[in-house]
Amino acid sequence: MVSERAYAAVALNRPIRTEFTYAVPQPLRSSIAPGARVVVPFATRREVGVCVRVLGEPGMDPRRIRPLERLLDEEPILPGDLLELALWIADETVCSWGQAIAALLPASLKREVARRSIVQIEATPGAEGALASLETDWPKQFRVLRTLLEAGGPVERVELLGRTKLSWSPVLRLRKKGWVRIRRVPVTSDPLLEGEIERGPPPRLTPEQEAARDAVTAIVRERKFGGFLLFGITGSGKTEVYLRALEATLAARRSAIVLVPEISLTPQTVARFRGRFGEVAVLHSRLTDAQRFDQWRAIREGKARVVVGARSAVFAPVRDLGLVVVDEEHEPSFKQQQVPRYHARDVARRRAEIAEAALLLGSATPSLEAWRDAQEGRSRLLRLPHRVGGGSLPEIRVVDLRRETGPGRAPTLLSRPLLSAVRDAVRRREQAILFLNRRGFAPVLYCPTCAATVRCDRCDASLTYHRRHRRAVCHLCGEEEVPPTKCPDCTAGGLLFLGAGSERVEDLVRREIPGIRVARMDSDTMVARGAHEGVLGPFRRGEIDALVGTQMIAKGLDFPNVTVVGVVSADTALHLPDFRSTERTFQLISQVAGRAGRGPKGGVVFVQTHQPEQDAIGFAVRHDYEAFAREEIEGRRSAGFPPFARAVRILVEGKDEDRARATAVRIRDRLLGSSPAPEPGKSPALPFEVEERPLGGLAPGVQILGPAPAPIARIRGRARWHLLAKVAPPSTLAAIRAVLHDVAEGSWPGCEVTVDVDPVSVL
Ligand SMILES: [Zn+2]
Ligand SMILES: [Zn+2]
Numbered sequence: 019m020v021s022e023r024a025y026a027a028v029a030l031n032r033p034i035r036t037e038f039t040y041a042v043p044q045p046l047r048s049s050i051a052p053g054a055r056v057v058v059p060f061a062t063r064r065e066v067g068v069c070v071r072v073l074g075e076p077g078m079d080p081r082r083i084r085p086l087e088r089l090l091d092e093e094p095i096l097p098g099d100l101l102e103l104a105l106w107i108a109d110e111t112v113c114s115w116g117q118a119i120a121a122l123l124p125a126s127l128k129r130e131v132a133r134r135s136i137v138q139i140e141a142t143p144g145a146e147g148a149l150a151s152l153e154t155d156w157p158k159q160f161r162v163l164r165t166l167l168e169a170g171g172p173v174e175r176v177e178l179l180g181r182t183k184l185s186w187s188p189v190l191r192l193r194k195k196g197w198v199r200i201r202r203v204p205v206t207s208d209p210l211l212e213g214e215i216e217r218g219p220p221p222r223l224t225p226e227q228e229a230a231r232d233a234v235t236a237i238v239r240e241r242k243f244g245g246f247l248l249f250g251i252t253g254s255g256k257t258e259v260y261l262r263a264l265e266a267t268l269a270a271r272r273s274a275i276v277l278v279p280e281i282s283l284t285p286q287t288v289a290r291f292r293g294r295f296g297e298v299a300v301l302h303s304r305l306t307d308a309q310r311f312d313q314w315r316a317i318r319e320g321k322a323r324v325v326v327g328a329r330s331a332v333f334a335p336v337r338d339l340g341l342v343v344v345d346e347e348h349e350p351s352f353k354q355q356q357v358p359r360y361h362a363r364d365v366a367r368r369r370a371e372i373a374e375a376a377l378l379l380g381s382a383t384p385s386l387e388a389w390r391d392a393q394e395g396r397s398r399l400l401r402l403p404h405r406v407g408g409g410s411l412p413e414i415r416v417v418d419l420r421r422e423t424g425p426g427r428a429p430t431l432l433s434r435p436l437l438s439a440v441r442d443a444v445r446r447r448e449q450a451i452l453f454l455n456r457r458g459f460a461p462v463l464y465c466p467t468c469a470a471t472v473r474c475d476r477c478d479a480s481l482t483y484h485r486r487h488r489r490a491v492c493h494l495c496g497e498e499e500v501p502p503t504k505c506p507d508c509t510a511g512g513l514l515f516l517g518a519g520s521e522r523v524e525d526l527v528r529r530e531i532p533g534i535r536v537a538r539m540d541s542d543t544m545v546a547r548g549a550h551e552g553v554l555g556p557f558r559r560g561e562i563d564a565l566v567g568t569q570m571i572a573k574g575l576d577f578p579n580v581t582v583v584g585v586v587s588a589d590t591a592l593h594l595p596d597f598r599s600t601e602r603t604f605q606l607i608s609q610v611a612g613r614a615g616r617g618p619k620g621g622v623v624f625v626q627t628h629q630p631e632q633d634a635i636g637f638a639v640r641h642d643y644e645a646f647a648r649e650e651i652e653g654r655r656s657a658g659f660p661p662f663a664r665a666v667r668i669l670v671e672g673k674d675e676d677r678a679r680a681t682a683v684r685i686r687d688r689l690l691g692s693s694p695a696p697e698p699g700k701s702p703a704l705p706f707e708v709e710e711r712p713l714g715g716l717a718p719g720v721q722i723l724g725p726a727p728a729p730i731a732r733i734r735g736r737a738r739w740h741l742l743a744k745v746a747p748p749s750t751l752a753a754i755r756a757v758l759h760d761v762a763e764g765s766w767p768g769c770e771v772t773v774d775v776d777p778v779s780v781l
Contacts, residue, residue: 183496252612272340578617
């Protein structure tokens with residue numbers, strides 16, 4: 019007898035754009051269904067995959083088909099809408115269906131056994147004494163132990179390895195020597211869910227907030243798709259609009275997902291949602307497998323109907339999704355930097371379309387993609403042009419650093435106007451925030467004799483001096499050394515530490531304003547769990563006068579007593595050879611400025627720059643996002659960059675420079691059809707050489723730039739070459755999808771090839 023369910027098409031987490039057919043053993047046929055996990059033989063191994071279709075006919079020689087071994091779910095774990103979403107992601111980001119599905123599932127569902135604990139590492143008592151003995155001969159162990167000693171307590175494995183950029187083996191060596199302890203710690207509760215619940219009567223809405231809520235609510239009730247862009251200045255009460263729209267969604271007996279950047283997923287954020295809704299599921303990167311699975315199951319069973327989380331929460335298996343909110347939608351962290359390289363904003367839109375739900379994007383500085391969608395009617399623009407409580411945006415003053423630095427005067431890191439404003443604020447018992455998007459003490463070690471800078475041996479980067487550790491550190495690979503006293507090029511002495519990092523700013527503030535209480539927040543100081551709260555708590559209570567930090571302090575912080583904000587250098591992002599650098603600069607200045615003047619005392623922002631005439635700075639100073647967007651969008655249109663074209667970046671990395679370049683050329687030729695390769699040995703100039711030839715007759719409107727060395731031409735001793743394909747109407751991504759899959763799945767000996775559709779960075 020022929021069974022309708024005799025075969026299953028199974029998607030595996032492998033970079034092969036096909037599904038695999040397995041025979042379903044008789045006893046499993048009644049329960050197999052799309053969305054169920056199965057264990058299958060693959061080559062000589064067993065793998066967990068997901069059934070995506072059940073079939074009556076195998077569509078191939080049945081004798082070549084092996085049976086699947088186990089069915090892991092009696093009920094399909096993945097609902098149909100998520101399977102469909104995964105297929106869309108596979109198409110959009112150029113990966114396999116199985117890879118996209120793997121990104122949707124919590125890790126514990128991809129294994130047969132789930133982990134219920136985390137690994138912590140801690141320095142043993144007395145390990146300080148060992149530090150000096152490791153310094154010269156065992157630099158990696160030294161880095162691990164120093165990091166642990168600084169943290170002053172247990173550090174999680176992922177955190178430690180991420181922070182030191184090292185492998186696990188130096189940790190094991192240290193354990194052997196008895197200087198660290200490694201333990202598995204069972205984790206049952208999530209610290210984000212343990213904090214206080216913020217309760218109180220909800221504030222009265224302004225007329226604009228009310229209008230925004232009503233527009234979104236209507237769509238949720240009508241059960242159809244509708245996209246919205248909530249364009250509200252900093253402090254205009256966007257979150258309250260989200261909360262009210264969520265209330266309405268629950269009242270309509272539907273569920274909701276709220277995406278926030280990982281960095282804003284703080285106890286305060288969560289407390290606010292829990293205060294309003296009680297049962298809220300929270301998904302973030304620090305959950306253990308088991309915690310994530312518990313949350314996932316609660317959501318799947320309909321116990322939690324509001325989900326708050328970072329990027330991957332867009333996949334939460336809620337029932338009857340009615341609303342997806344993406345807060346700070348312009349944040350680059352919504353883009354995943356590994357396969358599948360999806361952008362959560364785009365996935366949120368697709369998911370809302372499938373679910374016939376409302377999509378609400380919010381930002382004070384919308385991405386040009388979201389802005390153009392609103393301009394062209396693909397989403398509706400909702401404006402919050404005023405701060406709640408009637409406060410106004412802070413005054414922004416530009417400090418021209420060229421004037422601050424006269425002849426014979428050392429370059430100024432903190433200008434006189436900024437310093438005296440901080441001084442006055444402290445005197446008035448108010449607070450200040452100083453922002454600089456660079457950690458360490460000095461980003462450049464410079465030889466005045468031969469004008470060389472000290473660079474990393476393995477990367478295309480100069481070493482940053484970290485004074486606290488007296489180390490020169492490469493921020494790309496983590497390698498560090500004792501700073502040389504002589505120039506590596508000409509052996510002259512007298513190397514200078516130039517430029518500014520957050521460590522130097524902190525140091526300077528202390529020296530210039532004696533008695534000031536300063537704290538620094540950057541990834542150097544925030545290693546231990548709870549370190550953020552350890553600084554933000556005292557700052558909130560007024561026990562700290564000034565906060566110095568990197569992007570960690572650029573957004574979300576809401577402290578009414580902050581009246582002075584300094585952007586120490588507005589130029590750091592401007593010179594990056596990336597088509598998004600102007601947009602990024604505008605966003606950063608606006609977001610940082612938004613930390614000032616959130617209380618009745620008002621505030622003032624100082625933006626220090628060597629290029630006050632830059633457009634991004636001028637528009638930010640005038641708080642004029644719309645004029646900025648108009649101009650920047652025009653620039654993108656004429657250059658043919660997103661949002662007017664899809665961009666696909668193909669990065670080739672390899673130990674051997676010539677091979678990486680040759681591979682990039684081969685890929686270019688494959689994209690172009692079959693054009694002859696160019697002369698070997700000639701490197702096109704930066705950033706890209708424009709390739710005029712049409713794409714093998716395939717698609718008009720497709721342009722290939724490059725190959726060229728990537729702006730960061732080497733990391734960890736690996737050469738990096740890249741190409742950029744721009745796909746503009748009348749062509750679409752679909753026109754070159756097959757060849758992109760071909761490139762992504764291809765075998766490129768000695769090289770690693772990455773295909774990134776609509777990259778957020780091309781460095
Ligand atoms: Zn020199
Ligand atoms: Zn390096």
